[in-house]
Amino acid sequence: xxxxxxxxxxxxxxxxxxxxxxxxxxxxxxxxxxxxxxxxxxxxxxxxxxxxxxxxxxxxxxxxxxxxxxxxxxxxxxxxxxxxxxxxxxxxxxxxxxxxxxxxxxxxxxxxxxxxxxxxxxxxxxxxxxxxxxxxxxxxxxxxxxxxxxxxxxxxxxxxxxxxxxxxxxxxxxxxxxxxxxxxxxxxxxxxxxxxxxxxxxxxxxxxxxxxxxxxxxxxxxxxxxxxxxxxxxxxxxxxxxxxxxxxxxxxxxxxxxxxx
Numbered sequence: 569x570x571x572x573x574x575x576x577x578x579x580x581x582x583x584x585x586x587x588x589x590x591x592x593x594x595x596x597x598x599x600x601x602x603x604x605x606x607x608x609x610x611x612x613x614x615x616x617x618x619x620x621x622x623x624x625x626x627x628x629x630x631x632x633x634x635x636x637x638x639x640x641x642x643x644x645x646x647x648x649x650x651x652x653x654x655x656x657x658x659x660x661x662x663x664x665x666x667x668x669x670x671x672x673x674x675x676x677x678x679x680x681x682x683x684x685x686x687x688x689x690x691x692x693x694x695x696x697x698x699x700x701x702x703x704x705x706x707x708x709x710x711x712x713x714x715x716x717x718x719x720x721x722x723x724x725x726x727x728x729x730x731x732x733x734x735x736x737x738x739x740x741x742x743x744x745x746x747x748x749x750x751x752x753x754x755x756x757x758x759x760x761x762x763x764x765x766x767x768x769x770x771x772x773x774x775x776x777x778x779x780x781x782x783x784x785x786x787x788x789x790x791x792x793x794x795x796x797x798x799x800x801x802x803x804x805x806x807x808x809x810x811x812x813x814x815x816x817x818x819x820x821x822x823x824x825x826x827x828x829x
Contacts (some may be wrong), residue, residue: 573607573608573611573612574604574605574608576828577603577604577607577608578600578604581744582599582600582603582692585600585603585604585607586603588607588824589603589606589607590737590740590741591741591816591817591820591824592610592611592817592820592824593675593733593737593741593751593813593814593816593817594606594607594610594737595734595737596737596740598634599810600818601789603638605625606733611661611821611824611825611828613708613757613786614818614821614822614825620637620638620639620679620681621636621637621644621679621681621682622635622636622638622680622681622682622683622684622811622814623635623636623677623680623682623683623684623811624674624683624684624807624808624810624811624814625683625685625686625712625807626686626804626806626807626810627686627688627705627708627709627712628708628754628803629651629656629704629705629708630650630651630652630663631648631649631650631651631744631800631803632648632649632650632651632708632803633646633648633649633651633804633806633807634646634647634649634672634673634744634783634807635647635808635811636676636680637785637811637812637815640786641785641786641815642782642785642786642787642813643674643714643786643787643788643791643808644678645676645748645784646794646795646804646807646808647666647672647794647804648798648800648803648804649672651664651665651668653709655683655706656703656707656781658707658711658825661707661708661715662711663713665708665711666711666715666718668715669712669715669718669719671717671720673716673719674719674722674723677716677719677720677723677725677728678723678725679794680728681728681729681730681783681815682729682730682731683716683729683730683731684730684733684811685712685713685716685730685731685732685733685806686710686732686733686735686758686810687732687733687734687735688702688705688706688709689702713730716730717730733810733813733814735806737811737813738806738809738810739767741816742771742774742809742813745774746767746770746771746774749770749773749774749777750770753773753807756769756773757769757770768802768805768806769802771802771805771806771809772801772802772805774809775795775801775804775805775808775809776795776801779792779795783817784812785808785812792815
């Protein structure tokens, strides 16, 4: 089967292969042979079953966000968390994060079919040095992974699929929608330099549009009001967009694989 996928994909041009990678949620860089190999492996290993729910995490130590969507893309839970860490040494952060998982996340792990964790970078904007905030978030990321694996063992769900997700993959998928938000709000974005802050503002407006128009996601008035009143909306937006990205990746991969065969 892997050989068959490779043979069909080899007939595509590089630009087509990169678009397939973006729509499938896998790395879209590299030469043609690397893309073919990566895509063939993805379609070969893509599970046939339909996911019922997704639990998504956007990492941070002051602004940590998570959301849980059911099979109908309806928000089950959605929150922004400040761990209020008195120290960033693992001896302090580990007990706090482990307790948070027990109190807020464990019940979601009992019913979720896929867990997505934002994958952190080692450096910022390609710089040589590693900034202290990045080290702090990387520490939270490592402890979160350990705590989640511990929790899945505790609830007897060790086979629950948990996956790191690159922000670049999520942004690439939603780029047409993000570009439309910018086009619809020229007075807001013309004066903002393209970069981290710019992207955060755009993604927040995209989620607000979905909530206002009752499209893409289903949401109770409780969560709608929570998002409206929250000052730090970008992290809430990112964890939701990441979860919805998985739905699109999964649907596209299954349909393309079916057509390919």
